[in-house]
Amino acid sequence: MIVYAALAVIAGLLVGLSRQINGRLALSTSAMESSFWNHFVGFVFITCVALIIGGLFAGEPQESPWWAYLGGPIGVIFIAAGSWLIPRIGAAQTAMLIIAGQMISGVVLDIVMGAAGSPWARTLGVALILLGMWTSRSKRPNTITKHTHSDN
């Protein structure tokens, strides 16, 4: 159990790592080129692993609805946005705003699709996230500027 918990944390670390590396590539190239390489290298990697392990076409993938294939194009914009943002607002801000957007849109999607859920928990969760976003939007104290100045 502990092992799986550790693996789940590592998966999160790798999300951050991937965003950081893609952001570095975007610094030298462009956000869209970074997104392309992310997808292409990921595609080659997954193909290799799938060839070794097998079972790529298991199940009935041909039965899935057409819109399920839109995940790739959406991901292109998502990765490009992350690569563009991370050098501009930092990794932590990027991560927390993406998480906020993901969570709140998830609640909206659940409600639209009629998924069962506790209205109280949803309200409290969204309220906490909005409060956190509002906190980060408030003006930053000047002391950081001075500190940076002396460092240079």
Added chain:
Amino acid sequence: MWRQCYPTCSLFPIAPQHKIGDACLMENTSLSPKPFHFAAAFGAGGLLTLMILCNGTLAAYGSLFFASWVPHLAGSIVALILLMALQPGRATKARPPIWAYLGGVSGGITVMLTSATMNTALALSGTIALGLAGQVLFSLFADMRGLFGLPQRMPSQRDYISLTLIIAGSLVLIFFGGEA
């Protein structure tokens, strides 16, 4: 460390007209999100929800490999078309280091790890919650050290407060928001 091999400031293209020292100063003070950055990051989170819906649906019909393989293939094609259409040009003439191309490998491993943990007692909610923790820890550390040649930035007290609130809200949604 990575940062010493690839110093952040000289590679940072936002303020090429500034001298290196000036560019450093500018980055550090301008790293609080402007409204557009803010909206873009929040919107990207919304895209992530749609992406997970699509890929999760693929996984319901095909294998987990398939649900990750197809979006990477389709994404490569779409990104290539967009690249050819937009021709964004490169920010710097200097070649990026080879490892900068390997972000996709990290993403691929993520998919495999999460598909492994999702089927344990952790379930989807535990996998997402622990994943958020890992992501936040990494991003804080990456900012503090300016990992992989990105600008260094010390998180402020306000950042920690806002992170705590957002994570708390996320945990409420993950563990209590899902089912009645």
